[in-house]
Structure formats: C-alpha cells, structure tokens
Amino acid sequence: MDDWDGWDDPAELRIRLDVALEQIAELTEENRRLRERLGMPAPDTVPEAVERPAPPTLPEMPYSSGLPYADAASAPQAKVALFRALFVGRADVYANWWVSAKNGRTGWSPAEENPWDKAKSDAERVFFPLTDQVIFRHLSRPEPGQRELHVALYPMFPDDTTQLLACDFDDKDWQGDAAAYVAACTEAGVPTLAEVSRSGAGAHVWIFFTAAVPASLARALGMALLRRAIDARDGMSLASYDRLFPAQDFLPTHSKGGARFGNLIALPLGSPAPRAPHSSATLPPGRRTRTSSLTCRTPNV
Numbered sequence: 001m002d003d004w005d006g007w008d009d010p011a012e013l014r015i016r017l018d019v020a021l022e023q024i025a026e027l028t029e030e031n032r033r034l035r036e037r038l039g040m041p042a043p044d045t046v047p048e049a050v051e052r053p054a055p056p057t058l059p060e061m062p063y064s065s066g067l068p069y070a071d072a073a074s075a076p077q078a079k080v081a082l083f084r085a086l087f088v089g090r091a092d093v094y095a096n097w098w099v100s101a102k103n104g105r106t107g108w109s110p111a112e113e114n115p116w117d118k119a120k121s122d123a124e125r126v127f128f129p130l131t132d133q134v135i136f137r138h139l140s141r142p143e144p145g146q147r148e149l150h151v152a153l154y155p156m157f158p159d160d161t162t163q164l165l166a167c168d169f170d171d172k173d174w175q176g177d178a179a180a181y182v183a184a185c186t187e188a189g190v191p192t193l194a195e196v197s198r199s200g201a202g203a204h205v206w207i208f209f210t211a212a213v214p215a216s217l218a219r220a221l222g223m224a225l226l227r228r229a230i231d232a233r234d235g236m237s238l239a240s241y242d243r244l245f246p247a248q249d250f251l252p253t254h255s256k257g258g259a260r261f262g263n264l265i266a267l268p269l270g271s272p273a274p275r276a277p278h279s280s281a282t283l284p285p286g287r288r289t290r291t292s293s294l295t296c297r298t299p300n301v
Contacts, residue, residue: 029250080135086193086208087267088163089153094130095264097150108152108266110258122256138270152264156246161212165222166245166265170202174240176233178203184228190221195268202240204268216249 070082095108109115111128128134130151138151155162169178178194182205185192193206209218222244247263254260 032254076136077132079139080132083135083139083269084132086164086206087153088208089130089155090157090261091130093127093154093261094134095152095154095258097152097266108264110261122260135267138267148270150266150270152266154261154264156215156248156251156262157212158251159212160215160250162215162218162246163209163212165207165209165218167205167207167222167226168202168242168245169205169240170242171240173237174202177229177240178205180229180233181205181225184225184232187232188225188228190225202242204245204265214249215246219244219246219249 067085068078068081070078074082094111096111097106097108099106110125111134113126113128114120130153134149134151137149142148155164155166157163167178167181169181182192182194185205185207190207193208195204195206197203207218207222226241245263245265251262252260258264
C-alpha cells in the first residue's frame with residue numbers, strides 16, 4: 001500500500017473505497033471467468049447437470065444516433081422519442097415501483113407476468129419489454145381508475161456496456177456538490193443533464209454517450225470527474241455523493257432473480273411520491289424546463 005497520511009480525509013477515503021470496490025469486482029469477475037475456462041465450479045456451488053442458457057443478446061437501440069427535437073408543444077410521440085434517445089438502457093426488461101396494499105411496503109421489481117408466483121424458476125419468468133407505451137405511461141398523469149406507473153431503467157447491457165452514467169447526490173450539501181460536479185464536467189467538455197429529485201432533496205447528474213461503452217470505462221470517467229470537482233471546490237467533503245449508476249463494472253450474471261440485471265435507476269419525470277413544486281431538469285446550455293413541461297398530457301400516443 002502506498003504511503004499516505006490523509007486517512008482522516010473523508011472525501012479521499014470515499015474515493016479510495018470506491019476504487020477498492022471496483023478492483024474487488026474486477027478480480028471476482030476474473031476469478032469466475034478463469035474457473036469457467038478451467039471447468040471448475042464456483043465456490044460453494046456444485047456443477048450443474050444441464051447446460052447453462054445462452055446469455056441474452058444485446059437489445060436493439062433504435063434511438064442511439066442523433067437527437068429528435070421536442071418541446072412542450074410537441075406531440076407525445078416526439079416527447080417519447082426524445083426521452084428514449086437520452087435515457088437508453090435495456091429494452092428487454094424494466095422495473096416498476098410497487099406499493100403493498102396489505103402493509104404499505106414499497107419497492108422496485110422487474111415488470112413480469114404473474115410476479116407473485118415464487119415457484120417459477122428464473123428460466124420460466126417472462127419479463128415485459130420497455131416500449132414506447134410504457135414510457136408514455138411513465139410520463140403521463142394516470143387516467144381515472146388507472147394506477148400511476150413509475151419506471152426504472154436497467155442501464156447495463158448484457159455485454160457489460162452502458163450508454164449513460166448517472167451520479168447520485170443526496171443528503172446535506174447536495175446542491176453545492178452536484179453543481180461542482182456539473183462544473184467539472186463542463187470544464188472537461190462533457191455535457192450533462194442535472195435532474196433535481198421530486199422530493200427536492202437530491203439530484204442525479206446524467207452523462208449520455210452516443211454509443212455503448214464499457215461500464216468500467218464510464219465509471220472511471222465518473223470517478224475522474226469527481227476528483228476534478230473535489231480539487232476545484234475548496235472544502236468539498238462529498239458527503240452527499242451516494243453512488244454512480246451503473247454501480248458495477250460487470251453484471252452479476254450468476255445472481256438470482258432481478259439482481260442479475262444489475263442496479264436499476266429510476267427514470268426522471270415520473271414519481272409515485274408527492275411532487276415538489278420546484279423540481280426541474282437541467283437540459284443542455286440555455287434550456288431549462290420544469291418537469292411538467294416535458295410530461296405527456298394527452299391520453300393516447
């Protein structure tokens with residue numbers, strides 16, 4: 001370990017912890033791949049009697065080139081097209097927000113047929129794809145008698161790549177820390193979109209790529225930009241920094257259930273929680289809009 005006397009610096013400790021966790025994830029994945037190549041079972045497992053299913057293919061990304069135009073007066077189809085051009089993730093599965101009518105518990109789960117059937121194996125589960133209609137419902141006010149649909153994206157593709165990166169800021173000093181991160185991105189020539197949460201107590205700063213890149217490379221970019229923000233903002237403790245999305249370099253493909261899709265992130269402009277009056281999304285320079293101005297209001301696409 002290198003000589004360093006700054007162990008009382010919370011910001012540096014947080015970054016070093018993130019770097020260490022990334023290295024652990026890389027070593028764990030490398031260990032798994034070597035065991036697979038040598039025909040060795042994973043620790044605490046027994047060899048499977050049947051052949052593993054082939055990994056899913058990379059979903060098509062029809063909106064990956066160019067950005068369609070949309071504003072508050074545009075048709076719903078144009079708004080959905082712009083939204084999907086920016087927030088690109090897996091199209092073969094998404095997660096939705098649920099609230100238990102029995103005990104009030106809440107959470108996220110992959111959208112699927114008969115989600116309460118716990119006897120089904122992973123191979124038998126049928127997940128719903130992320131379609132334009134799903135995005136439209138996410139962006140729209142529910143019709144009378146219709147429940148609100150709030151959607152979360154799985155940002156990592158099956159080949160461990162991603163087309164976006166989000167940095168999550170919560171807790172105290174989130175405004176100053178998020179602003180410093182945005183400034184560091186701007187100085188580095190990296191366009192961002194800063195989304196204030198509906199609660200008004202946090203923010204996601206999004207970076208979009210024109211094509212899929214390795215998640216490890218995207219995360220390394222995010223960490224480098226965080227370092228720039230710390231250097232530029234005197235006294236920045238980074239206490240509000242929560243995590244990066246994607247939250248890992250490699251998908252946990254051997255995990256069970258929805259965990260094998262990696263971490264999810266809630267899409268903006270839709271929330272089951274009470275809406276803060278000043279929630280907004282910061283668009284490219286010179287364009288700032290409240291959340292309602294991008295929300296589809298008509299009942300049908």
